[in-house]
Amino acid sequence: MNTILVALRRDLLLAARRRSEVVTALFFFVVVVSLFPLGIGPEPAMLRRIGPGVLWVAALLATLLGLPRLFASDHADGTLEQMALSPRPFALLVAGKIAAHWLLCGLPLVLLAPLLGLQFNLNPGELQVLMLALLLGTPVLSLIGAIGAALTLGVRGGGTLLALLVLPLYVPTLIFGAGAVEAQSAGLGSSAQLSILGALLALAVFFAPWATTAALRIAIE
Amino acid sequence: MMEKTSASPWMRYASPATFYPLAGKLQPWFAGLAALLTIAGLWIGFFVAPTDATQGEGYRIIFVHVPASWMSMVIYCAMAFWAGIGLAFNTRLSSMMASALAPTGAIFALLSLVTGSLWGKPMWGTWWVWDARLTSELILFFLYLGFLALQAAIEDPKRADRAGAVLALVGVVNVPIIYFSVKWWNTLHQGATISMTKSPSMAMTMLWGMLLMALAFWMYSIAVALARVRNIILERERHADWVRGAVENA
Numbered sequence: 001m002n003t004i005l006v007a008l009r010r011d012l013l014l015a016a017r018r019r020s021e022v023v024t025a026l027f028f029f030v031v032v033v034s035l036f037p038l039g040i041g042p043e044p045a046m047l048r049r050i051g052p053g054v055l056w057v058a059a060l061l062a063t064l065l066g067l068p069r070l071f072a073s074d075h076a077d078g079t080l081e082q083m084a085l086s087p088r089p090f091a092l093l094v095a096g097k098i099a100a101h102w103l104l105c106g107l108p109l110v111l112l113a114p115l116l117g118l119q120f121n122l123n124p125g126e127l128q129v130l131m132l133a134l135l136l137g138t139p140v141l142s143l144i145g146a147i148g149a150a151l152t153l154g155v156r157g158g159g160t161l162l163a164l165l166v167l168p169l170y171v172p173t174l175i176f177g178a179g180a181v182e183a184q185s186a187g188l189g190s191s192a193q194l195s196i197l198g199a200l201l202a203l204a205v206f207f208a209p210w211a212t213t214a215a216l217r218i219a220i221e
Numbered sequence: 222m223m224e225k226t227s228a229s230p231w232m233r234y235a236s237p238a239t240f241y242p243l244a245g246k247l248q249p250w251f252a253g254l255a256a257l258l259t260i261a262g263l264w265i266g267f268f269v270a271p272t273d274a275t276q277g278e279g280y281r282i283i284f285v286h287v288p289a290s291w292m293s294m295v296i297y298c299a300m301a302f303w304a305g306i307g308l309a310f311n312t313r314l315s316s317m318m319a320s321a322l323a324p325t326g327a328i329f330a331l332l333s334l335v336t337g338s339l340w341g342k343p344m345w346g347t348w349w350v351w352d353a354r355l356t357s358e359l360i361l362f363f364l365y366l367g368f369l370a371l372q373a374a375i376e377d378p379k380r381a382d383r384a385g386a387v388l389a390l391v392g393v394v395n396v397p398i399i400y401f402s403v404k405w406w407n408t409l410h411q412g413a414t415i416s417m418t419k420s421p422s423m424a425m426t427m428l429w430g431m432l433l434m435a436l437a438f439w440m441y442s443i444a445v446a447l448a449r450v451r452n453i454i455l456e457r458e459r460h461a462d463w464v465r466g467a468v469e470n471a
Contacts, residue, residue: 151384155374164370168363169395172402218383
């Protein structure tokens with residue numbers, strides 16, 4: 001646990017020194033979400049219908065934006081190699097870095113989503129479910145994304161490649177995340193979708209750091 | 222197979238140098254079988270199988286469509302299997318096998334999508350329906366593209382193999398999750414559209430045609446994978462003496 005916290009603290013500190021990167025991803029989220037009403041039209045009923053999906057897709061893209069940086073700078077200056085060599089378990093250090101990525105890229109989206117949801121005419125109950133779904137879903141995005149980031153580390157055209165690798169794997173999270181809000185607005189209750197999101201999170205927490213570590217070891221060999 | 226010195230005889234063929242000639246010998250057989258089975262399957266499909274009562278002649282595309290989608294899934298599993306073996310035991314040939322299978326799998330996924338939409342036009346009146354199977358096939362196609370793109374982007378073949386293996390394994394864990402989530406999503410969104418699971422009683426000849434075509438696609442995939450793996454072996458092992466010998470003798 002201590003190992004995770006060490007890596008987490010370090011990444012948060014580094015991010016605090018370079019705040020613009022985090023703010024950029026957040027701003028991207030806001031801009032992408034705001035473009036949809038401009039492209040589709042301002043009818044409230046329609047916006048309410050597409051709102052959850054739009055917010056979720058924008059969240060996927062915003063998470064993706066921060067992923068290439070997850071390991072790149074540590075790889076460039078050799079920190080990553082030192083982490084792999086250190087006596088502390090590498091997988092836990094990696095888990096700490098992923099947790100930091102979520103705190104920096106995922107959590108702000110969760111907190112900002114209700115505000116944007118208001119623009120899409122969602123009611124308080126739906127906003128609550130939206131936040132809960134994002135709270136469960138965005139860590140999954142960070143965890144799966146980390147595998148992709150590790151695989152494309154130091155590869156030519158890594159950023160676009162990363163999107164190609166990771167986005168298909170985001171499909172279940174998107175379906176159940178957006179589905180939770182839709183079920184809520186249809187009056188069906190969202191507990192089924194939220195439970196599945198929780199299950200996806202549990203699976204990802206267990207497997208993703210391990211797969212990411214394997215991929216990182218391949219990259220730095 | 223009669224090698225006495227080796228602990229397990231079949232392991233002998235894990236070496237590219239011994240597998241290369243074996244693959245060369247096997248490949249024409251599989252290719253021939255593929256051709257024969259395709260002719261038989263298409264003959265049944267076009268001339269023997271009866272016209273479908275509800276769908277007319279248009280249904281005959283299932284003789285290509287269904288086996289192609291089966292094949293695309295089977296090949297993904299086979300690819301992940303070989304990639305996993307390559308990652309676990311560090312056997313070069315297994316990883317080469319995985320790279321050799323990927324393009325064939327991607328082509329079958331694409332074929333299944335194209336034939337699916339060709340079928341959809343007369344049946345549903347649109348080229349594309351967000352049907353659960355079509356959608357998950359599309360995502361499977363994306364997964365193949367990701368694997369191919371990742372392997373193409375990494376120059377060092379060893380790293381490309383191992384990175385591809387991790388991706389294939391992550392993908393194979395996700396394929397069932399994706400399939401069920403898409404299915405679930407589909408049932409939520411399309412209450413009353415036509416489902417692809419059609420006529421409850423499929424004529425025996427139709428089933429035979431489909432099975433023959435499926436077998437033909439199996440043989441084709443094996444033949445093509447063997448041909449491709451031979452090329453990969455030559456390319457990767459070009460510094461070895463036996464390769465020079467093999468190329469000069471050929």
